[in-house]
Amino acid sequence: MIGSKPANTAERAHMGRCKQGPCIPCLVGVAIGIIEPEHACRGGESHDGHDLGMMEYNHCLSGSVRRGHLEGFATCIWHHHGSQQLYRLGMTKAEAFARWGPNLFDQSKVFHATFGSDDELIEAQAFVLAESYGAAL
Helix, strand or coil, X not given: CHHHCXXXXXXXXXXXXXXXXXXXXXXXXXXXXXXXXXXXXXXXXXXXXXXXXXXXXXXXXXCCEECXXXXXXXXXXXXXXXXXXXXXXXXXXXXXXXXXXXXCCCCHHHHHHHHCXXXXXHXXXXXXXXXXXXXXX
């Protein structure tokens, strides 16, 4: 069962590169004009006081089983956990939604309608990695 296997060395390295940032939904949000570039979570120091040293890794699912450790993308805590992590953001749900749009935890259908399917987000992640690491992948 692929959903329960621990990550091997190559998979851990892939997830680590992804978690260096940026948040893929934030990047898409900037591209489609719903997130201000200065509010996009990139990892490291933020211009608006929401420092997030590392993104999280969202494993995509097929049914309710993880597709594999290479099938995912980087997300900030808002896009990944939504209202579960508001205490870390120091803002209300309405403020976070106004800044970053829908999140996967609270509004998965709206999230995917806004930012793209899992496959599209995985493809965007692959593009970011290719641009960042080039032939080293």
